[in-house]
Amino acid sequence: MKQVPNIITLCNLFCGALAIICVLHAPEFRAEFNGNEYTITSPEPVYWASALVVLAAIFDFFDGMTARLLKVQSPMGKELDSLADVVTFGVVPGMMLYRLLRSAYFRQPDVFDVSMVNLAPALLVPCFAAYRLAKFNLDTRQSENFIGVPTPAVGLLVASFPLILLFNPYNLAQWLQNVWVLYGTIAALCYLMVAEIPMLSLKIKDKSLKNNWPRLLLVVLTLISIPVLNFATVPFVFICYVVLSLVVPPKV
Template identity: 50%
Template sequence: MKQIPNLFTLTNLFLGAVAIVFALQTQSVLIYTNDEFASSFNIPENLSVAALLLFFAAVVDFLDGFVARLFKATSEMGKQLDSLADVVSFGVAPGVIVYQLLRMSYAQEEMGLDVSIFLLLPAFLISCAAAYRLAKFNIDTTQQYGFKGVPTPAVGLLIASFPLILHFPSGFININEWLINKWFLYSVIIVVSWLMVSNLPLLALKFKNFSFKNNQPQFILIALGIVAVLLLRWLAIPVIFIAYIILSLLFKNKQST
């Protein structure tokens, strides 16, 4: 029984590793016209499959903690194993996805297929920040009802939503051009990396009880999330992410860090 939670954790790691394989098999499709190299751009299915695998990994990541508490099988080894799995699934795999999106962004430009790898490597700052964030979390015993810095899985899911937004665009807002814009992607790298390693006080989505007064930001975030998913499809993920940051800052005095 004690090893059952670890099996869930290893499944998380396995899904992250497979996601990396799919992301690396991406082949971009570009169609050029004579209008100053204007192009239409298709995001390959393999990148979307990689993104979906990360969402499955997040579900398994949630379940391993639940199962550990259910079987009273929490352990220091399980904690360390969970962080190692998260580095792969929500650190390395999202870094590869951003790497590929950057590569596709440059590929739209004239001679972009010959882009220097040094212009693409900043994507892995996300992976480094994720590893640092997880190590810091493991030695900090004060983050039970509040986080210091954005949790790595939250950033991983934000990045994973990008290929899915491109593949299944919302009917309300079209941000596809942003998601394959190199400057937007570089900005995302800087912002999410800083958010992970910072000491910004953020909400842990744990309920102390079922009182609305004591869990107001959590209930608001859930309500916003449901509405966003119904209206925006995969674009709901970035909206929920931004709402999470804003609500955390607005209700920071209610957090116990």
């Protein structure tokens, strides 16, 4: 029974690896520009990868819960969980943002002059995610709440972007096709992951309303916003989570 939580964690990693394949598996077509032919990767969003990140987040939630219920928590399980998270909630979002940047530059007239330097900032997300996870494993202050935004929250936020592009609630897709908005998002996410800012954990330790009202408020806001905002609910709830943590900082 002690391997059950590890198996669930590996399911998280499997979903992350499969999501990477989905991001990479994009059709290519030939285009002619100034008499030269170029091979261009289709800039269409990676919808299946988004679904796999959500599924991985479910596995990530249940592996820790299962370990506590079976009383089989172990240092190996903690390390394995971080290794899985850095792939699913670090590498995959980085690759999604890379694709989004390519798509944004693809809309510009000088698309053929875009170099790797323009797209490389997207890869800062997995770097900062890895640093945040390594720090989490060593930081004894983060037993109940977090310091810095947890990587699953970042992964779910970025995974919502392709779906927002697809369904375009409130015409938000245009913002995700702006390179400067994407650069700003990358910078903000990298900072929030490693910032010394106490962040709420969604774990409910007791039934006290006084101790849990910020978590309950977040749940209520999520349920109310889903029918109104559609997939834009994810960035809305992410912003609410950060603001709520700043206004009502949890004890660490």
